[in-house]
Amino acid sequence: EDQVTQSPEALRLQEGESSSLNCSYTVSGLRGLFWYRQDPGKGPEFLFTLYSAGEEKEKERLKATLTKKESFLHITAPKPEDSATYLCACGGSNYKLTFGKGTLLTVNP
């Protein structure tokens, strides 16, 4: 059974304080590692897809990286508007997504 574990469950940062979120996964036949952002009362918003170990993608203050067992979402000099829940998901057979529980990020001004 595919499994995704995210840590920490919650992270509180000061504005400008860089950090990383972790996503460890167990899946047979990885067909993509996905990162989404979810704001309260909204659906998940797509951020990145990573397909192979060593791959990196960047968007503004976010950078996602992938190894054979885990992915990291690095947040550089975060701003309060980066506050959200960040979800990680693995695409397995039939490209079915298995999600982790998410990391609730709060960035204080």
Place this chain on the structure above:
Amino acid sequence: EAGVAQSPRYKIIEKRQSVAFWCNPISGHATLYWYQQILGQGPKLLIQFQNNGVVDDSQLPKDRFSAERLKGVDSTLKIQPAKLEDSAVYLCASSRSADTQYFGPGTRLTVL
């Protein structure tokens, strides 16, 4: 490009009542998904459609949940009868094929 549309946005019902949710995917997206997201959890796939056909419904509680996708576009998800544990956000997502999924805003269901 318009996103995934869902309605209603909120629904409150009594247990044992029935409820239906509607989803209109992004134009041209052949694959449609329904997820259940319980508070504090990640979304869990209930059912996946490819055009009109069901690809995966292994986690759909078929004794009370049903879904259909007529003409390969819009979809409805129904719960009958609802239980307290069905309180959750029901998310619809679509993708062009078997790639990146784009989510709608969700329907928040409260069962009293």
